[in-house]
Amino acid sequence: MAHLAVSDVRAKYGSLEVLKGISFSIEKGEIAALVGPSGSGKSTVLRALMGLTPITEGSVEIASERMNYSSAKEVRAARDRMAIVFQAYNLFQNMTVMQNLTLAPLKIKKWPKAEVEAEARRLLGLVGLSDKADAYSDQLSGGQQQRVALARGLALKPQILLLDEVTSALDPELVGEVLDAIGKLAAEGMTMVIVSHEMGFVREVADKVVFMDAGQIVESGAPAEIFDAPKTDRARDFFSKVLRH
Amino acid sequence: MNYRFQFGVVWDNFHELLEGAWLTFQLGVFAFAGGALIGLFCAAVKTYAPRPFRFIVDAYVVFITNTPALIQIYFLYFGLPEVGLRWSNEACLLIGLTLNAGAYLTLILRAGFISARITEIEAGQTLGMSLLQQVRYIIVPHIAKAVYPALANFFIVVLVMGTSVGALIGVDELTGQAINLSSVNYRWLEYFTVVAGMYVVLTFIASIGLALLGQWAFRVKARIF
Numbered sequence: 001m002a003h004l005a006v007s008d009v010r011a012k013y014g015s016l017e018v019l020k021g022i023s024f025s026i027e028k029g030e031i032a033a034l035v036g037p038s039g040s041g042k043s044t045v046l047r048a049l050m051g052l053t054p055i056t057e058g059s060v061e062i063a064s065e066r067m068n069y070s071s072a073k074e075v076r077a078a079r080d081r082m083a084i085v086f087q088a089y090n091l092f093q094n095m096t097v098m099q100n101l102t103l104a105p106l107k108i109k110k111w112p113k114a115e116v117e118a119e120a121r122r123l124l125g126l127v128g129l130s131d132k133a134d135a136y137s138d139q140l141s142g143g144q145q146q147r148v149a150l151a152r153g154l155a156l157k158p159q160i161l162l163l164d165e166v167t168s169a170l171d172p173e174l175v176g177e178v179l180d181a182i183g184k185l186a187a188e189g190m191t192m193v194i195v196s197h198e199m200g201f202v203r204e205v206a207d208k209v210v211f212m213d214a215g216q217i218v219e220s221g222a223p224a225e226i227f228d229a230p231k232t233d234r235a236r237d238f239f240s241k242v243l244r245h
Numbered sequence: 246m247n248y249r250f251q252f253g254v255v256w257d258n259f260h261e262l263l264e265g266a267w268l269t270f271q272l273g274v275f276a277f278a279g280g281a282l283i284g285l286f287c288a289a290v291k292t293y294a295p296r297p298f299r300f301i302v303d304a305y306v307v308f309i310t311n312t313p314a315l316i317q318i319y320f321l322y323f324g325l326p327e328v329g330l331r332w333s334n335e336a337c338l339l340i341g342l343t344l345n346a347g348a349y350l351t352l353i354l355r356a357g358f359i360s361a362r363i364t365e366i367e368a369g370q371t372l373g374m375s376l377l378q379q380v381r382y383i384i385v386p387h388i389a390k391a392v393y394p395a396l397a398n399f400f401i402v403v404l405v406m407g408t409s410v411g412a413l414i415g416v417d418e419l420t421g422q423a424i425n426l427s428s429v430n431y432r433w434l435e436y437f438t439v440v441a442g443m444y445v446v447l448t449f450i451a452s453i454g455l456a457l458l459g460q461w462a463f464r465v466k467a468r469i470f
């Protein structure tokens with residue numbers, strides 16, 4: 001059974017349908033990459049999974065459990081199982097790095113303080129920021145802030161991590177450090193759905209590439225299939241543009 | 246110009262001025278705190294509530310900010326007994342000042358609500374925060390930080406200009422005390438010189454306290470003057 005199964009999901013912004021029946025699935029420990037032109041609906045897929053954009057039709061299953069997004073309690077159930085990291089990091093600016101990581105485990109989950117802090121330190125070590133526990137976000141570079149956001153997402157021990165263009169807002173020289181951190185998570189067996197324009201990185205870590213255009217999946221498959229032998233003109237066209245540089 | 250200052254009589258009654266200063270300080274703090282609660286509520290209504298509620302808040306703010314505080318307090322002081330409500334002078338002053346501060350603080354806090362970042366709120370939601378937790382951990386700290394300097398300035402306005410209106414309805418705050426005492430022995434110049442100094446000390450203490458509080462709570466750089 002698939003760990004995450006998305007079946008025929010549709011979503012709207014107002015009257016504009018931006019997801020027109022999205023289906024894909026991944027096994028535990030796998031990584032799916034959503035790729036495609038800007039505006040194709042990649043972010044909306046992740047937002048819909050997190051209950052930020054309402055799903056109008058279709059179903060989402062995690063570990064064979066159906067996620068319904070019809071009440072606050074059910075939305076919370078989905079948010080218990082997944083964490084999202086945004087392009088713009090969205091750290092809590094009035095809090096230190098440590099407080100960003102520990103707020104939700106302490107105040108929402110009410111997990112024991114010593115355990116939460118130990119785990120937070122482990123995660124900061126994992127993303128290479130052990131010395132920044134007491135810094136505020138405006139004292140960090142973009143790459144550092146994004147690594148804090150990754151660690152914050154992991155602090156609630158999600159089963160699935162969703163990453164939305166987490167390197168797109170970064171200066172080129174900072175992209176590598178964030179990709180390194182994600183690579184480590186991949187090596188630890190984290191199940192992830194990532195939206196990325198870093199095709200080299202996607203080819204390296206993804207088990208499955210899902211190519212989207214205009215709210216639909218045009219084709220999907222293993223990275224080698226999709227990148228080297230796309231079956232559709234649209235995919236061929238897109239990859240010929242993005243892979244050239 | 247051969248006026249001879251005689252401060253002796255002022256020092257003899259200095260403890261009464263100190264009592265006045267203490268009352269001024271209390272009035273300032275309570276009116277500001279109450280006004281902040283009203284302002285927080287009204288700013289939230291203006292940001293999130295449907296039109297009729299926003300209209301009520303707008304009417305309140307427009308009415309208060311376009312009429313003198315003295316008139317508002319006279320309204321309570323002379324008007325309420327007409328409808329059978331008898332409040333003490335202090336209560337009229339405190340409630341009038343609170344309602345007055347509430348309207349100005351609505352405007353100040355509203356700016357903070359607008360600046361609260363939707364992205365941080367979404368991050369909070371996806372971490373599983375309830376609406377109340379979002380308000381407590383994200384929105385309020387954010388607003389407080391964004392508008393803290395304006396809040397601190399406004400506290401001084403309430404403390405000095407607001408409370409001294411009390412003298413006109415017989416409240417013995419600092420200005421009122423000075424008027425009472427100097428009308429006994431006609432040492433107006435001496436009393437008001439000393440009282441002006443006391444206001445300066447009072448606002449200086451308040452400014453330093455607020456600056457330190459801001460730095461400690463919100464990392465707002467301390468700038469006292």
Ligand SMILES: Nc1ncnc2c1ncn2[C@@H]1O[C@H](COP(=O)(O)OP(=O)(O)O)[C@@H](O)[C@H]1O
Pocket residue numbers: 013016018036037038039040041042043044045
């Ligand atoms: N908040 C919104 N309100 C209305 N339309 C939106 C909103 N966010 C995104 N859209 C539209 O939905 C479509 C898909 O957007 P998005 O999922 O962000 O695409 P991608 O992440 O692939 O660039 C686009 O046409 C975009 O303009």
Ligand SMILES: [Mg+2]
Pocket residue numbers: 042043044165
């Ligand atoms: Mg996007």
